[in-house]
Amino acid sequence: MEKTQRLTHILKRLNSGEDPEAVKTDAKELLASVSPDELALAEQNLLDEGLSVEDLHGLCPIHMEMLGEQVSQMQAQLPKGHLVSTLVHEHDAILGFLDLLGQLNQTIQQMPAYPGPTHEFRQLAHVAEHLAETERHHQREEEVLFPELEKRGMYGPPMVMREEHNQLRPRKRQLKELVETVDRQDFATFKRHLAALTGFIVPTLRDHIYKENNILYPAALQVIDDESVWQRLHQECDTIGYCCFTPEA
Numbered sequence: 492m493e494k495t496q497r498l499t500h501i502l503k504r505l506n507s508g509e510d511p512e513a514v515k516t517d518a519k520e521l522l523a524s525v526s527p528d529e530l531a532l533a534e535q536n537l538l539d540e541g542l543s544v545e546d547l548h549g550l551c552p553i554h555m556e557m558l559g560e561q562v563s564q565m566q567a568q569l570p571k572g573h574l575v576s577t578l579v580h581e582h583d584a585i586l587g588f589l590d591l592l593g594q595l596n597q598t599i600q601q602m603p604a605y606p607g608p609t610h611e612f613r614q615l616a617h618v619a620e621h622l623a624e625t626e627r628h629h630q631r632e633e634e635v636l637f638p639e640l641e642k643r644g645m646y647g648p649p650m651v652m653r654e655e656h657n658q659l660r661p662r663k664r665q666l667k668e669l670v671e672t673v674d675r676q677d678f679a680t681f682k683r684h685l686a687a688l689t690g691f692i693v694p695t696l697r698d699h700i701y702k703e704n705n706i707l708y709p710a711a712l713q714v715i716d717d718e719s720v721w722q723r724l725h726q727e728c729d730t731i732g733y734c735c736f737t738p739e740a
């Protein structure tokens with residue numbers, strides 16, 4: 492059987508509810524020899540066969556566990572200022588904001604009443620603003636990188652990533668609005684909303700970043716192998732602009 496077909500078969504078994512541990516043992520050997528674009532192609536086969544994007548989400552934690560950490564290796568091979576390298580650096584900054592959001596939520600949940608604009612609430616406002624800024628990062632992915640992959644026949648992973656951007660977008664906006672109006676609302680209600688938004692945004696965006704770092708970006712680097720194309724994409728990214736937390740190239 493062709494590698495992609497074997498992979499598709501494994502993904503199907505995972506999705507049919509078979510014990511992941513049993514499947515994983517079978518899959519390990521195969522996955523060790525599989526490249527990111529082959530994995531992406533297998534995911535796309537499943538989508539073509541009618542599996543929904545939602546179903547595919549369920550597979551991702553298992554992929555992630557199997558794939559291991561490739562990011563630092565990938566970063567080391569990229570020339571300075573490469574657009575993928577910039578996206579990965581931005582991910583590092585975003586992961587820091589997510590950690591801080593988780594910690595602040597925990598601290599604030601212990602507070603009996605709104606204490607005024609203390610250090611915690613200033614930090615929370617800072618995090619909410621920066622998470623809203625990630626829109627520009629997502630925009631570069633959606634308008635520059637993903638279309639280039641789709642042009643080359645890779646539809647599945649960009650579709651899943653767009654779907655997650657769409658789920659995150661309104662929540663990031665709500666978080667910013669919530670934090671801006673903390674002094675004008677019932678504190679118990681505020682805490683409930685803060686916990687709900689944090690509980691969605693932190694794990695979803697963390698997973699999303701992991702998938703891009705470990706699957707989508709490595710696949711993009713394999714599929715787009717023409718340096719002049721990367722230069723054109725870089726210019727398109729420059730036109731869209733960067734985030735306030737983007738490290739200088």
Ligand SMILES: [Fe+2]
Pocket residue numbers: 629632652656699703
């Ligand atoms: Fe993304």
Ligand SMILES: [Fe+2]
Pocket residue numbers: 578582628629632700703
């Ligand atoms: Fe991203």
